[in-house]
Amino acid sequence: MFKDYEKFSDEELAKLSGSDKAALSALLYRYMGTAERMAAGLAPRAGREQIVKDLVQEGMMSLLRAVNSYRPDRGAGFAAYAGVCIRHSMLSYIMKDSRYSGEERISTEEIEEDISGNDEDIPDNAVIAKAEHDGLYDRIADELSEREWQVLRLFLAGHSYRQISEKLDISEKSVNNTMQRVRKKLRGIFR
Numbered sequence: 001m002f003k004d005y006e007k008f009s010d011e012e013l014a015k016l017s018g019s020d021k022a023a024l025s026a027l028l029y030r031y032m033g034t035a036e037r038m039a040a041g042l043a044p045r046a047g048r049e050q051i052v053k054d055l056v057q058e059g060m061m062s063l064l065r066a067v068n069s070y071r072p073d074r075g076a077g078f079a080a081y082a083g084v085c086i087r088h089s090m091l092s093y094i095m096k097d098s099r100y101s102g103e104e105r106i107s108t109e110e111i112e113e114d115i116s117g118n119d120e121d122i123p124d125n126a127v128i129a130k131a132e133h134d135g136l137y138d139r140i141a142d143e144l145s146e147r148e149w150q151v152l153r154l155f156l157a158g159h160s161y162r163q164i165s166e167k168l169d170i171s172e173k174s175v176n177n178t179m180q181r182v183r184k185k186l187r188g189i190f191r
Contacts, residue, residue, distance in 0.1 A: 010078035017067050018156040021149065025140050028063060035059035035086055042090050055090045057187050062089035064186070068156050143185045151178040 005013065005026035013030070016023035039055035066085040070078055144152065147168075154164045161175045168175075 010082070011070075011072055014067050014070050014078050018153050018158075021141055021144075024067070024156070027067065028060060028140075031063050031082060031086070032056075032060070034083065035063070038083075038087055038090060042087075042094060051094075055093060058089050058093045059086040061183065061187070062086050064156070068158060139189050140186075143189060144182065148178055148182050148185070151175055152182050155179060 005023060008016070008023070008026070010027065010030065013023050013027040017027055035056050036052075038059060039052045043051045043055060062085045063082055066078075066082045069085075070081055072078075150168060151164055154167060159167070161172045161179075164170075164175045165172045
């Protein structure tokens with residue numbers, strides 16, 4: 001049964017993401033455009049196409065970590081928290097990659113102005129967005145095995161590798177290996 005996730009707030013989706021693949025894919029899809037705009041704004045000119053792809057992947061992996069570490073009681077909304085996490089992750093990636101040092105970038109103000117625009121108000125875009133969301137959910141569901149989904153769900157719920165290993169009665173090394181496979185598969189989805 002398909003739930004209408006468009007009506008859920010980011011905070012509600014983040015909370016549900018630990019146990020619901022569709023909620024996680026809805027949240028990831030919701031932030032894909034933000035990650036793409038940030039990446040396009042931050043990407044140096046040299047090797048631009050590849051660095052944008054790399055930055056989007058980095059941003060989406062950061063979003064997964066943000067879902068896991070978000071604490072609503074600290075006063076920030078999920079959008080603000082996730083935006084900061086994604087941006088910092090992308091900046092760290094650029095700073096660590098010597099291929100891109102010293103390149104000219106678009107200013108922070110230009111990025112924020114671009115991010116504030118919203119295409120969701122256009123009816124055709126809403127239909128396209130729903131179709132893309134459904135496709136993203138299907139890809140995540142198809143890519144992750146049941147064990148990978150169990151480990152990811154517990155990880156997103158805030159459990160440590162040790163706690164996950166105890167709950168699933170597997171070794172911590174097995175949890176680590178499973179999370180490496182999950183990250184690799186999700187990176188492939190976001191390429």
